Amino acid sequence: MKKHKTKFKNMTISGFALFLMLGMVACGGETEVADDGVVEDAWVADDLENDTGVSTWDSEAFNTRFASTDYYEGWDANDDNFLDENEYRRGFYDTWDVNDDEALDENEWTMAAKDWRLENQSWTDWDTSGDGVLDENEYNAGFDTIVWYGEWDQDDDNQLSEREYTDGVFRLWDANNDEVLDDTEYRVYSVYYAS
Known part of the structure; x- marks a missing residue:
């Protein structure tokens, strides 16, 4: 027995x-367990579900999520905790180069133009040599036509804090200006930042 x-x-x-x-x-x-605190996916931890079941992120949740990464620090080449205009410009180049081949081609630029809402910009205006890849001079000249840096520098000190940066990204991606990013608006994050 x-x-x-x-x-x-x-x-x-x-x-x-x-x-x-x-x-x-x-x-x-x-292994995500909601509200139990057992195990939680770091990229889903700040998700807030609205009454329609759609996840949304306000600027505080977005800033908290971004600040928990080292992306900003990666852009800050001189480690002074601020981005000058050159660091900012180079950071976007590296971010838009999604295949990390140190070249920004037409497909990457077109995707970035859509995702980052580059209005009144065209590939042919940026790729002045017509070779299908932006060299540093072409990229810088094209990027300088975008006035984000000045708009994002809220305190006008000619340097961006991490919060100024994340607020700028948030405003850009909040296409409907409702002060939250929904799943559709936030999906861009996973393309450029969540690795």
Whole structure:
């Protein structure tokens, strides 16, 4: 009888373990647990669901999420905790170069133009050589036609703090100006920042 109880106990434990493994496989290995605080995906932690079931992020949640990364620090070449205009310009070049090949081609620029809402800009105006890739001079000349840096520098000190930067990005992506980013507006983050 004892032998049967042990066998039954081992089968039960094995079955439970198999059940847990199958559950994890079915969930794609994700271990996010909402509001329990057990395990939480860092990129979903600040999600707020509105009454229609759509996740939204206000400027505070967006800033908190961005500040938890080292993207801004990566742009700050001189480590002074501010972005000057050259660091800002170069940071965008690196960010828009989504395949990290140190070249900004027409496909990347076109995608960035759409995602970052570059209005009144055209590839041919930027790629003045017509070779399909922006060299540093072409990129700088084209980027200088965008007036974001001055607009984002809220205190007019000719340097951007991380908060000024994140507020600028937030305003750009908030296409409907409702002061929150919904899933559609926020999806751009995963293209350029979530790696």
